[in-house]
Amino acid sequence: MNGEAHITGPEAPSPITADLVLSVNGERYPITVDTRETLLDTLRERLGLTGAKKGCDHGQCGACTVLLDGRRVKSCLTLTVTLDGRRVVSVEGLADGDGLHPLQAAFIEHDAFQCGYCTPGQLCSAVGMLAEAAAGWPSAVTPETDAGVDLDEEEIRERMSGNLCRCGAYVNIVAAIGEVAR
Amino acid sequence: MRPFSYLRAQDAPSAVATATGRPETMYLAGGTNLVDLMRLGVAVPDVLVDVSGIASGTVEETGDGTLLVGAGVRNSDLAADPLVRRRQPLLSQAVLAGASGQIRNMATVGGNLMQRTRCPYFQDVTKPCNKRLPGTGCPARTGENRNLAILGHSDSCVATHPSDMAVALAALGAIVHVEGADGPRTVPMPGLHRLPGDEPERDTVLGQGELITAVEVPPLPFAGRSRYRKVRDRASFAFAVVSVAVALDVADGIVRDCRIAFGGVAHAPWRAETAEAVLRGATATETEFARAAEAELAAARPLPGNAFKIPLVRNVLVRTLADLAEAS
Numbered sequence: 132m133n134g135e136a137h138i139t140g141p142e143a144p145s146p147i148t149a150d151l152v153l154s155v156n157g158e159r160y161p162i163t164v165d166t167r168e169t170l171l172d173t174l175r176e177r178l179g180l181t182g183a184k185k186g187c188d189h190g191q192c193g194a195c196t197v198l199l200d201g202r203r204v205k206s207c208l209t210l211t212v213t214l215d216g217r218r219v220v221s222v223e224g225l226a227d228g229d230g231l232h233p234l235q236a237a238f239i240e241h242d243a244f245q246c247g248y249c250t251p252g253q254l255c256s257a258v259g260m261l262a263e264a265a266a267g268w269p270s271a272v273t274p275e276t277d278a279g280v281d282l283d284e285e286e287i288r289e290r291m292s293g294n295l296c297r298c299g300a301y302v303n304i305v306a307a308i309g310e311v312a313r
Numbered sequence: 314m315r316p317f318s319y320l321r322a323q324d325a326p327s328a329v330a331t332a333t334g335r336p337e338t339m340y341l342a343g344g345t346n347l348v349d350l351m352r353l354g355v356a357v358p359d360v361l362v363d364v365s366g367i368a369s370g371t372v373e374e375t376g377d378g379t380l381l382v383g384a385g386v387r388n389s390d391l392a393a394d395p396l397v398r399r400r401q402p403l404l405s406q407a408v409l410a411g412a413s414g415q416i417r418n419m420a421t422v423g424g425n426l427m428q429r430t431r432c433p434y435f436q437d438v439t440k441p442c443n444k445r446l447p448g449t450g451c452p453a454r455t456g457e458n459r460n461l462a463i464l465g466h467s468d469s470c471v472a473t474h475p476s477d478m479a480v481a482l483a484a485l486g487a488i489v490h491v492e493g494a495d496g497p498r499t500v501p502m503p504g505l506h507r508l509p510g511d512e513p514e515r516d517t518v519l520g521q522g523e524l525i526t527a528v529e530v531p532p533l534p535f536a537g538r539s540r541y542r543k544v545r546d547r548a549s550f551a552f553a554v555v556s557v558a559v560a561l562d563v564a565d566g567i568v569r570d571c572r573i574a575f576g577g578v579a580h581a582p583w584r585a586e587t588a589e590a591v592l593r594g595a596t597a598t599e600t601e602f603a604r605a606a607e608a609e610l611a612a613a614r615p616l617p618g619n620a621f622k623i624p625l626v627r628n629v630l631v632r633t634l635a636d637l638a639e640a641s
């Protein structure tokens with residue numbers, strides 16, 4: 132306190148690195164990473180893929196959602212060093228050339244965003260979610276007796292609850308996903 | 314974050330050999346809790362041993378109807394497993410009530426059991442906390458304790474265990490398979506997690522370097538009629554304020570058997586054995602359900618901010634028992 136300003140503590144310890152091959156949107160990237168680096172930082176800072184967003188960096192908002200071997204995950208809690216040989220798809224990989232992914236088209240059609248910050252995460256999450264429902268995975272609101280999954284509004288809201296939208300565009304997000312689900 | 318080396322374990326014995334005797338070596342599974350705690354400075358390992366690839370990522374049925382769930386099984390795969398959904402719906406429901414789709418795709422069964430408390434002081438390295446730094450005190454006793462324990466707490470710690478899945482496993486009497494330096498052993502639930510006593514830094518009975526390899530779910534014929542009900546501050550994607558896991562066997566209006574566990578009330582999933590004993594042989598009426606709940610909660614000692622949890626868990630238990638009785 133009181134004007135004391137001496138520097139204490141050890142020097143910043145030197146990083147530990149590892150080599151791996153990461154596949155992102157179909158491209159192979161041989162990279163050397165700091166073991167502390169998350170997939171989110173690798174995508175944004177190293178590969179220049181800034182679609183995935185850093186909202187909270189604690190797994191709580193979903194803005195960083197990408198697909199890992201086809202499953203939706205939070206890239207802010209995924210250490211890149213764990214991903215040797217794994218396949219990542221980020222929002223940049225959803226479109227087919229100039230042809231938008233049906234979910235991207237539906238988001239535009241339904242005006243499913245305002246600032247757009249959560250949108251890449253919403254899109255990747257929705258792609259993963261539709262595959263989960265198609266595989267018959269239940270959610271917390273799926274009736275026990277149900278054989279298949281009927282993606283009504285309640286199901287979509289529950290299954291997308293890991294993606295927050297600070298602009299509150301939920302009504303239109305649910306409508307956009309619902310259109311593609313049918 | 315402190316720099317760390319990363320090793321990928323080939324099998325359980327080699328993972329254990331690497332970690333045993335080295336307290337700063339930690340197992341990494343899905344990373345959904347550990348990576349966050351490392352970022353917060355709460356966990357500062359110098360080596361991470363990745364156990365997520367160890368060949369135990371399956372749910373298998375053994376001859377007598379027991380399910381053997383590998384520690385590496387992802388939460389989403391466990392919840393979607395057809396056998397689990399049919400035989401132990403409360404386990405599937407408990408997993409689905411936790412976290413979000415993305416986190417369940419990453420989180421493993423072993424990591425879910427070993428996740429740390431969400432007590433706000435534990436997660437904030439600028440605050441004292443007996444669990445994080447033994448002997449520094451427990452600011453939660455007089456501070457922010459709305460979400461903390463009402464049962465089994467001590468002067469040194471009033472934290473709750475955050476896992477939903479563990480509450481269902483405690484009700485089911487699951488058996489945790491553990492590999493240690495001296496070979497394998499088993500730990501029956503709810504005995505994996507400890508009450509804080511004067512050693513709040515120890516969440517579980519596992520020793521340093523011990524690795525969970527599988528969870529065995531013994532057959533419970535009446536668990537086909539079971540339910541996990543969770544109360545939280547928003548409709549989805551929030552930790553439990555309180556929760557109940559219940560399996561009920563009713564015939565001719567009489568309770569033949571039952572299993573009850575509470576979440577969000579203690580340092581460990583709380584198996585409600587007193588309530589179970591009151592209910593066995595009792596009539597399946599709301600009066601008896603309330604009597605059982607009150608017998609269990611007679612031991613509750615609320616903190617300044619969470620007395621509401623006592624009527625809440627009571628009412629949730631009574632409602633859940635009544636719903637299950639009605640359905641039988």
Ligand SMILES: Cc1cc2nc3c(=O)[nH]c(=O)nc-3n(C[C@H](O)[C@H](O)[C@H](O)COP(=O)(O)OP(=O)(O)OC[C@H]3O[C@@H](n4cnc5c(N)ncnc54)[C@H](O)[C@@H]3O)c2cc1C
Nearest residue numbers: 342343344345346347411412421423424425427476477525
């Ligand atoms: C935003 C958010 C919301 C959440 N909401 C909920 C919720 O509502 N309900 C709920 O139950 N959970 C919730 N969780 C917690 C989540 O379920 C856990 O983080 C997850 O289950 C941990 O599993 P993991 O495989 O990712 O573990 P990791 O993070 O990899 O590891 C967690 C701990 O377990 C140890 N460990 C891992 N595997 C083993 C093993 N085989 N043997 C011994 N030790 C091991 C690690 O060393 C570490 O200490 C939430 C998490 C987040 C980020």
Ligand code: SF4
Nearest residue numbers: 432442451470471472
């Ligand atoms: S309740 Fe436990 S975890 Fe929370 S501050 Fe007190 S000692 Fe720490």
Ligand code: FES
Nearest residue numbers: 186187188193207
């Ligand atoms: S940035 Fe990953 S969940 Fe918020």
Ligand code: FES
Nearest residue numbers: 245247296297298
């Ligand atoms: S559109 Fe702004 S956060 Fe969702």
